[in-house]
Amino acid sequence: MFTLQRNISLASLSTFHIGGKANYFTKVTGALELASAIEYGEQNNLPIFIFSGGSNVLFSDRGFPGLVIRIEDGGIKIDKQKIFCGAGVTLLDVVHTSCENNLAGMEKMAGIPGSLGGAIRGNAGAFGTEIGSVVHSVKAYARDTGMLKEYSQKMCEFGYRTSIFKKHPNLIIISAELILEPGEKSILQKIASDTMVLRESKHSQKAMCAGSFFMNPLVKDEKLLAEFVKDTGNVSKDGKLPAGWLIDYVGLRGKQIGGAMVSKQHPNYLVNTGTATAEDVVMLASLIKTRVRDELGIRLREEVQYVGLDQ
Ligand SMILES: Cc1cc2nc3c(=O)[nH]c(=O)nc-3n(C[C@H](O)[C@H](O)[C@H](O)COP(=O)(O)OP(=O)(O)OC[C@H]3O[C@@H](n4cnc5c(N)ncnc54)[C@H](O)[C@@H]3O)c2cc1C
Numbered sequence: 001m002f003t004l005q006r007n008i009s010l011a012s013l014s015t016f017h018i019g020g021k022a023n024y025f026t027k028v029t030g031a032l033e034l035a036s037a038i039e040y041g042e043q044n045n046l047p048i049f050i051f052s053g054g055s056n057v058l059f060s061d062r063g064f065p066g067l068v069i070r071i072e073d074g075g076i077k078i079d080k081q082k083i084f085c086g087a088g089v090t091l092l093d094v095v096h097t098s099c100e101n102n103l104a105g106m107e108k109m110a111g112i113p114g115s116l117g118g119a120i121r122g123n124a125g126a127f128g129t130e131i132g133s134v135v136h137s138v139k140a141y142a143r144d145t146g147m148l149k150e151y152s153q154k155m156c157e158f159g160y161r162t163s164i165f166k167k168h169p170n171l172i173i174i175s176a177e178l179i180l181e182p183g184e185k186s187i188l189q190k191i192a193s194d195t196m197v198l199r200e201s202k203h204s205q206k207a208m209c210a211g212s213f214f215m216n217p218l219v220k221d222e223k224l225l226a227e228f229v230k231d232t233g234n235v236s237k238d239g240k241l242p243a244g245w246l247i248d249y250v251g252l253r254g255k256q257i258g259g260a261m262v263s264k265q266h267p268n269y270l271v272n273t274g275t276a277t278a279e280d281v282v283m284l285a286s287l288i289k290t291r292v293r294d295e296l297g298i299r300l301r302e303e304v305q306y307v308g309l310d311q
Pocket of ligand 1: 015050051052053054055056057071087088111112113114115116117118119120121122123124125126165171172173174204205206207209210211212305
């Protein structure tokens with residue numbers, strides 16, 4: 001059974017450290033607890049929001065006027081090249097467990113904050129790898145039917161920072177089976193720790209933020225694509241340009257509204273300098289979107305999920 005709590009600060013559960021209180025809050029592990037928490041919320045006509053690691057959400061300053069459900073843990077089991085994990089296990093635990101067991105494929109995801117479920121929902125990735133590529137199957141609970149269903153990798157419809165679970169928010173990931181390649185523990189652990197050092201050199205990973213705020217957009221403007229190559233020495237990936245480069249291009253690196261700031265080091269990180277409200281972040285994001293649209297004709301879309309905020 002789940003334990004219900006009242007007036008819980010959402011700021012402390014999000015890497016942005018922003019947000020008011022949840023009227024009702026509970027932690028769950030597994031499908032049964034999740035189903036009974038959802039049933040409680042529905043019977044009491046409460047709006048429901050379900051999340052896990054809190055590293056890709058921006059909670060409203062007013063909090064959430066309903067029931068917030070946090071998925072936690074769920075365990076990790078290994079069978080030869082397969083790893084079975086609960087959705088609330090942290091991605092870092094999955095990375096460490098895979099490396100420890102001589103299994104390759106997760107090591108470059110070391111340091112991506114949050115849970116396995118959150119990672120699968122947004123097909124999280126870094127340095128050329130994405131979680132979707134190692135997923136064999138996912139078990140998800142459908143809020144509308146109350147049924148558990150297994151999704152093969154193909155059924156998950158993984159794409160750039162997306163999956164069927166992002167397209168259909170009524171599907172809640174309960175667990176997943178990953179298939180990895182044989183590898184050598186010491187090499188994999190070295191790659192994982194080097195990756196964490198590299199991430200830290202690109203931006204402090206302890207900053208109060210949600211990582212990259214916007215997704216990298218597809219850009220057709222040949223002149224702009226050529227300018228990117230000239231400026232950075234890199235070629236665009238799949239016709240996309242880094243949102244951070246575009247934000248810098250329109251002169252918003254370091255721009256601050258209230259306590260929210262475009263990071264000087266990585267302009268796609270919008271950081272809470274200590275006093276930011278959700279409203280500050282939304283106003284800053286909105287200024288960025290307007291400038292990039294008006295000056296470059298490109299529409300930026302948020303990777304971060306707004307909760308309880310008007311969009
Ligand atoms: C410093 C920093 C660096 C980051 N670097 C990267 C990076 O390199 N690559 C990258 O891809 N991301 C990165 N991120 C973003 C974030 O870590 C990922 O998006 C992460 O996968 C989110 O997982 P979470 O558990 O924290 O999700 P949450 O923030 O808890 O939730 C995000 C969304 O997922 C949904 N969700 C959560 N759990 C489930 C579930 N079990 N079933 C269905 N929906 C669910 C929530 O409803 C919400 O809509 C970074 C974030 C930070 C703070």
